[in-house]
Amino acid sequence: MESTDAAGKLRRVLRRLNIGTALAVLATATLTAGAASADTAHRSDRGRLVSVQHVTTLAAKEDAAAALAAAGYDGSAVRFGVDAYRLVYRTVDPGGRPTTASGLLVLPRGGDHELRTVSFTHGTASYRPDAPSSMVKVGFVSSPAVTYASAGFAAVAPDYLGLGTGPGLHPWMDVPSETTASLDMLRAARAFVPRTGRALGHDVLVTGFSQGASAAMGLARALQAGDDRWFRLEAVAPVSGAYDFRHAELPALLDGSLDPKSSVLYAAYLLVAWNRLHHLYDSPDEVFRAPYSSTVEALFDGAHTGPQLFAGTPDAIDALLTPHGFEMLRNPTGRLAEALRVADSTCDWAPRVPVRLYAADADEQAADANTDHCEAALRSHGVDVAVVDLGAPDFAGSRHLGSNVAGTAAVVRWFGQLR
Template structure:
């Protein structure tokens, strides 16, 4: 089983570091306790890895997760156990699209030893351009989360795709001088919360808003890649788990993924989680509720 965790900003919150019970690692521990051989990779950057994290970059997420499966295959014989070829794939939030990217590449046969068995992503932002970004910018989602995700996207993707020349093009003062350093992986979540404004209007310049509202050029091309994770013809069971009125992942995201899968002949099932709560957030609560649901579903598969 491969589990892809949600967004983190601090290197020490990566699964390779947070190996005891915590929000990031608990789902993987739950799956392992249910009897699954479970891998929970770091994304590039977090943990002991070098460099900054390329947030929501599906190609690097996919290779990181495929490499972790291969590492598990090499490691397990030394424990006296063996792995089956079938892989169950799940992930939460950022990890939902990462899970879909891994599932797509496994089904395509990019590694012929592993065989995709089923996919169960949770609360993903599968439609960043047409679902998530509009909701972040128009105030439909939690205000602070909208600030953090917009800032993370611009900083991370500027490193990858050269979206702006200097920070003050897209970020208002005083955040234009601090936001890139805050997103370097060495700052904790509380530090990031304290160092960012409470509203997106206080964060973005008019050009920053326009860039995200009307993506063109390199940003538009990058968004097409990010939003393509559900555009494949699945030959295995797929369940898309989502909470009602999620305040961080727009409801339209799951609809985008379902429609894309169905347009490719898939019969994906959307599983509503109701209104779970964790630390005051339905989005985080969906991770907790879905973990139990996914364990039960995967355990019933033949």
């Protein structure tokens, strides 16, 4: 009752004041409203559309199939042309403060009025324009969304925080913020789709690749927990995830079992991004060797391209990490251990929907043990999870990247069968 009365008084005051004075009153009211009121406002604002930009149209199914083929993807599931949009929406940062993020929405040019939704969360990127919503043409990152939409689904692909048009730096492998950004992207898509004459149904099929596999599991868990009143989880199908960084990915990365250059980039990204979140070190020279200690943090500012990252980092992890850096990753303690516990908990629950884990043989970037550990964790909760072996797919000489191509083709077929 008190908050309702206060809000009414504030509205009456604002009507009598000029704009400048009104803003001052509003700012004062906001500062004194209390943390509970602020949190409520932030929650109610999450997923609200800020802007929409039409990105591209592939008018006919032949156009969509040709675009996917040119990007190296399988177009056999294509049934429709597609329209693609960049959505900018309100969400929260890792500290729960209001921010914005962007994402790609792709809709079929045909099919049902009420669309089933596929959420696809993408793999690792550090350069802002490499995010899905920045697509100029159909490419590696945007092809999964085009695949799902051209098969008749509404495809929702969040950029995450700090990528695309989102402000700030990207908090890599931060599952809580990946989850909120993904859930709020679904809400933004639901708000926009009626403008196209369609609607989003309740069911969400969740998938993601690499970094996005953990993000997918985080989103799936949030949906099952009822974090949104409209959407409900229908199935989960992550591809080639690093589900257990502490006990699977980091040991393989440090002992040379994985591709050396990828290991360098992932180790650097983890330490830089998580230091921003969790304060793991005071100075970069504690964990990075010279000359990289003076340059590596700047490489992950969202403005450096993939080739610049490759050129600015060594080819072997021994040349990157100090003995202390090695020890931190080999035997995590304190803040790092706690952050890893959170990141590695994405399979530690019991989905009540069909679950499939997709993985390639001898993946050179995501250690095979990641999928094994995820399967074991899910089975420990009584989940009848299926592991789908994608074999040895190749894309640009990489089985890891190839698993995104092969996994997308397999997942879209499976999602189509679930109806």
